[in-house]
Amino acid sequence: MNPMKRTYRKHDAILTHWIPWLISANRFDSKEDAEGCCFACGVFVHGNLERSHITARCDGGADDVENLHLLCSWCHKASEYITGPDYFRWFEVWSIADACALKATQMGLPIVSALKGNEKAMAFCNEYMDRMEMEKRTVVA
Numbered sequence: 001m002n003p004m005k006r007t008y009r010k011h012d013a014i015l016t017h018w019i020p021w022l023i024s025a026n027r028f029d030s031k032e033d034a035e036g037c038c039f040a041c042g043v044f045v046h047g048n049l050e051r052s053h054i055t056a057r058c059d060g061g062a063d064d065v066e067n068l069h070l071l072c073s074w075c076h077k078a079s080e081y082i083t084g085p086d087y088f089r090w091f092e093v094w095s096i097a098d099a100c101a102l103k104a105t106q107m108g109l110p111i112v113s114a115l116k117g118n119e120k121a122m123a124f125c126n127e128y129m130d131r132m133e134m135e136k137r138t139v140v141a
Ligand SMILES: [Zn+2]
Pocket: 038, 039, 040, 041, 042, 043, 071, 072, 073, 074, 075, 076
């Protein structure tokens, strides 16, 4: 069997499991909307999503859909050492920061004015900007 096909089927199972949760958390409107998108930042990366463990394997986390999220490579790297309940805390802050960063980028605003007053999000976004530049190059191609 084509190994790529197997990967996509597993990805689809993860998305199917998490989509009600993602919709109730106002991250996506529908499964179609979420397809190919990073759960954490929402950026469309098509086939480049990576399976990320919520509870790390070394902490006893399983390879089940309940313990896996689909993340872009940068979010995966950012959350690499965050495990269990901490992962969900990261997920929440990270998404807010990313939403701000995306909005600022769409509006053509410097990131600082869009994030004024939200220091936590700003700290994340300072790191995020380099990545937005990278992502723009790969996504808009
Ligand atoms: Zn991401």
